[in-house]
Amino acid sequence: MADLSPPSGTGPLAKREARLAWGLLSPTIMAVALVVVLPLLAIFWISVKPVELGDLRAPEVVLREDLRGDSDVAGDEVNIRYRLRNSSQDQPISGVSFADQIPEGLQVTELDERCTLEGRDLRCDLGDWEPGLRETLMIPVVIGQAYLDNGLRPQDSPASSTGTSSSVLTNSTFTLENFTRIFSSDEFFEVLWVTLFYTVFGTVGALLVGLFAALLLNKSFRGQGILRGLYLFPYVAPIIAVAFAWLILFDPFSGSANALLLQMGVTSDAINFFGERPLALIMVTVFEIWRYFPLSFLFILARMQSIDTDMYEAADMDGASPFQQFWYLSVPQLLGILSVLFLLRFIWTFNKFDDIFLLTGGNAGTRTLTVNVYEQAFAVSNIGAGAAVAVVIFGCLLTFSLFFLKYISREEGL
Amino acid sequence: MRRGFLTGPVIGALWMVVLSVTVAVTMSFATGDAFRPSILWSLLWGAVGGGVVVALGRDRLVQIALLVAVSALVLIGIGPMLMGAETGQIPRVFGAVLMGLGFAASITPILAEIVPGELTRHEFEGAVIRFLTGFGYIFFTAIVLIPFYVMVMTSLKNQSELIQNPLDFSIDLSKGAELFRSYDELFTQFNFGTYLFNSFFISVLTVVITLAFAIPGAYAVARLRFRGQAAFSRSILLIYMVPMIVLALPIYIAFSMTGLRNSFWGIVMIYPVTTIPVALYMLQGYFRGLPAEVEEAGLMDGLSRLAVIWKITLPLSLPALASVSLYVFMIAWNEFLLAFMLLDDPSKFTLTRGIASLNSSEIPRQHLMAGSVVATVPIMALFLGLERFMTKGLTAGSVKG
Numbered sequence: 001m002a003d004l005s006p007p008s009g010t011g012p013l014a015k016r017e018a019r020l021a022w023g024l025l026s027p028t029i030m031a032v033a034l035v036v037v038l039p040l041l042a043i044f045w046i047s048v049k050p051v052e053l054g055d056l057r058a059p060e061v062v063l064r065e066d067l068r069g070d071s072d073v074a075g076d077e078v079n080i081r082y083r084l085r086n087s088s089q090d091q092p093i094s095g096v097s098f099a100d101q102i103p104e105g106l107q108v109t110e111l112d113e114r115c116t117l118e119g120r121d122l123r124c125d126l127g128d129w130e131p132g133l134r135e136t137l138m139i140p141v142v143i144g145q146a147y148l149d150n151g152l153r154p155q156d157s158p159a160s161s162t163g164t165s166s167s168v169l170t171n172s173t174f175t176l177e178n179f180t181r182i183f184s185s186d187e188f189f190e191v192l193w194v195t196l197f198y199t200v201f202g203t204v205g206a207l208l209v210g211l212f213a214a215l216l217l218n219k220s221f222r223g224q225g226i227l228r229g230l231y232l233f234p235y236v237a238p239i240i241a242v243a244f245a246w247l248i249l250f251d252p253f254s255g256s257a258n259a260l261l262l263q264m265g266v267t268s269d270a271i272n273f274f275g276e277r278p279l280a281l282i283m284v285t286v287f288e289i290w291r292y293f294p295l296s297f298l299f300i301l302a303r304m305q306s307i308d309t310d311m312y313e314a315a316d317m318d319g320a321s322p323f324q325q326f327w328y329l330s331v332p333q334l335l336g337i338l339s340v341l342f343l344l345r346f347i348w349t350f351n352k353f354d355d356i357f358l359l360t361g362g363n364a365g366t367r368t369l370t371v372n373v374y375e376q377a378f379a380v381s382n383i384g385a386g387a388a389v390a391v392v393i394f395g396c397l398l399t400f401s402l403f404f405l406k407y408i409s410r411e412e413g414l
Numbered sequence: 415m416r417r418g419f420l421t422g423p424v425i426g427a428l429w430m431v432v433l434s435v436t437v438a439v440t441m442s443f444a445t446g447d448a449f450r451p452s453i454l455w456s457l458l459w460g461a462v463g464g465g466v467v468v469a470l471g472r473d474r475l476v477q478i479a480l481l482v483a484v485s486a487l488v489l490i491g492i493g494p495m496l497m498g499a500e501t502g503q504i505p506r507v508f509g510a511v512l513m514g515l516g517f518a519a520s521i522t523p524i525l526a527e528i529v530p531g532e533l534t535r536h537e538f539e540g541a542v543i544r545f546l547t548g549f550g551y552i553f554f555t556a557i558v559l560i561p562f563y564v565m566v567m568t569s570l571k572n573q574s575e576l577i578q579n580p581l582d583f584s585i586d587l588s589k590g591a592e593l594f595r596s597y598d599e600l601f602t603q604f605n606f607g608t609y610l611f612n613s614f615f616i617s618v619l620t621v622v623i624t625l626a627f628a629i630p631g632a633y634a635v636a637r638l639r640f641r642g643q644a645a646f647s648r649s650i651l652l653i654y655m656v657p658m659i660v661l662a663l664p665i666y667i668a669f670s671m672t673g674l675r676n677s678f679w680g681i682v683m684i685y686p687v688t689t690i691p692v693a694l695y696m697l698q699g700y701f702r703g704l705p706a707e708v709e710e711a712g713l714m715d716g717l718s719r720l721a722v723i724w725k726i727t728l729p730l731s732l733p734a735l736a737s738v739s740l741y742v743f744m745i746a747w748n749e750f751l752l753a754f755m756l757l758d759d760p761s762k763f764t765l766t767r768g769i770a771s772l773n774s775s776e777i778p779r780q781h782l783m784a785g786s787v788v789a790t791v792p793i794m795a796l797f798l799g800l801e802r803f804m805t806k807g808l809t810a811g812s813v814k815g
Binding site: 237374 | 448
């Protein structure tokens with residue numbers, strides 16, 4: 001009698017399906033590993049390295065050659081001069097050597113003991129070099145007629161040099177100085193506070209403004225589509241274009257906003273919106289709200305339009321006023337999307353770099369953690385410290401993400 | 415508060431303040447002349463107007479009376495909006511009539527259900543909501559339009575005009591083609607033609623590469639059963655929680671050391687990876703919604719999985735592909751940080767990087783604004799033309815900010 005129980009375990013078909021799935025996913029996984037995971041690991045590595053912006057260029061042998069002396073007639077005695085130096089002032093290079101071709105018609109009369117000559121091929125081994133070492137090598141030669149005829153000069157055959165140096169990035173020097181440096185600086189806690197202010201108010205503000213806009217457009221009338229498109233403009237336009245438009249609008253000397261306020265008598269002096277201490281932080285937060293309210297608006301509107309209208313009719317019959325309907329019917333329905341949006345926007349606002357960088361460059365008390373990465377790495381030229389700040393950011397994000405993953409599994413899917 | 419003779423004047427007064435600020439700002443921006451709202455007069459006349467509407471009803475005659483009265487008050491100089499002495503005759507009359515018309519036309523519908531006596535909760539809240547709605551439309555339209563208006567108008571002016579009166583955005587049409595001088599200079603002297611081409615080329619390539627990676631990946635996550643499927647579809651979300659600046663630093667180092675900095679291919683390698691997770695997430699949501707039966711029928715008829723994807727799934731998901739492409743195009747077109755860090759050679763600049771290079775004290779700022787307009791207009795046109803795809807795409811993917 002045949003066995004009628006269903007097959008157990010993974011059959012060959014299921015295995016083939018899984019293999020195909022991994023095959024289809026592998027390009028993505030590889031690309032993401034290369035551009036996301038690898039750099040993240042690199043950040044941890046760099047953060048414990050004493051590396052500066054200048055260290056990115058590995059020390060190398062700089063070589064120049066020329067001919068010294070008169071070389072007009074055959075028989076003249078001249079020197080081929082090689083000038084070499086170590087490009088780095090603080091890194092040694094080991095095993096330095098160079099190779100060159102002596103042009104035809106030049107007769108080498110005497111050779112430095114470190115060099116060998118085979119046919120026309122010159123090879124010199126110069127050993128290990130101290131940082132910043134300079135060296136000049138003279139090779140006396142006699143001019144032959146062939147040299148004058150063929151017109152080939154020593155410089156025409158470029159000399160190739162070799163030498164190995166250890167880069168700070170790959171050697172085994174480690175330091176915790178980057179971390180002590182960023183944690184002990186006075187600014188660090190100000191940076192944290194600014195980040196917190198910007199993130200919390202930017203997120204909550206964008207949500208509330210988005211909610212208001214969604215309430216406005218949650219009815220059908222002519223031109224609703226146009227208005228909806230219009231209200232998305234701030235989000236769709238290139239960040240650099242709108243950031244500069246704001247800067248010009250709020251310019252302290254020739255900005256329209258100041259001219260308007262002066263004319264209306266609101267202030268008597270021009271206000272430096274993006275340059276004064278508490279005001280600049282408020283302005284970048286307002287900019288953040290302005291730029292990202294469309295996103296919350298779009299999601300909230302989509303959710304609102306999927307709420308059943310019967311409920312509102314029933315509430316109307318029972319005599320609930322519009323505000324009561326909003327508070328007791330709409331808000332509970334929207335709570336899911338609002339909390340998901342809050343979490344997502346919280347993390348993205350925390351990660352935001354371009355906006356503040358373009359508006360204030362992190363000056364006037366607007367330096368957030370992300371701007372601090374750039375500031376440390378490129379303005380102070382200390383890549384290691386920048387990476388250390390990035391590690392701090394990553395730590396914060398990991399905390400948020402754990403919270404987020406735990407939360408989103410219970411929330412309606414986004 | 416819920417009495418008609420109280421609600422009417424209060425809402426009327428507040429509404430008049432909103433209107434006078436709006437009209438004053440609009441007139442200032444349009445003419446450059448001095449218009450300013452007077453809060454005190456606005457409150458007073460608004461209250462009177464609101465009271466009149468509640469007391470006398472909402473017929474045509476009351477509306478006309480309000481129009482004439484408000485316009486006359488503005489012209490006399492004790493109205494809700496004050497005008498400077500040097501303002502010309504035509505803007506004066508125009509502003510006054512605009513003020514009167516705006517108030518007369520809008521206050522009657524706002525106070526539609528308000529009667530002098532006791533109000534029900536419904537009537538009262540209805541009026542408050544209509545007031546807030548009107549305020550909301552004005553507020554949002556203003557905050558969205560003003561920056562773009564300033565951007566476009568600044569690009570059409572010249573340095574001395576800008577400094578003379580920063581408020582004057584009126585355009586002298588008689589100048590003709592001279593108006594577009596900054597644009598002309600951008601394309602002839604600042605190489606913006608190349609930047610435009612570079613941006614376009616890089617964005618299109620990014621879209622193509624992103625789709626090539628994301629479509630198979632999304633299909634696998636949505637349709638095929640394998641261990642770790644659930645974990646995978648969730649961890650995609652995690653990837654776009656990583657801030658760009660954290661990745662940009664090691665990428666900068668790696669590119670500097672390998673000589674990929676300042677090259678087209680370096681940028682084209684990085685951009686798609688920043689968009690693949692979003693695209694994959696959006697597409698897998700859409701693929702899940704497609705009926706599996708059609709694909710199974712294809713499999714039964716002897717098509718391989720890849721042929722099913724190519725012949726059945728993709729044609730069915732063209733709308734989703736369109737919105738994903740648009741969205742990816744937008745990200746690549748607007749990208750600033752990586753272009754700024756990785757490109758130094760002016761012949762390889764993208765538009766955003768090119769605009770950043772215009773931000774110096776030696777280059778007049780109408781050039782900066784003209785550059786911004788050049789970068790904004792294509793994406794706006796694309797967006798408005800395909801708005802429905804775009805909104806759908808944005809909501810479907812929960813989207814990166």
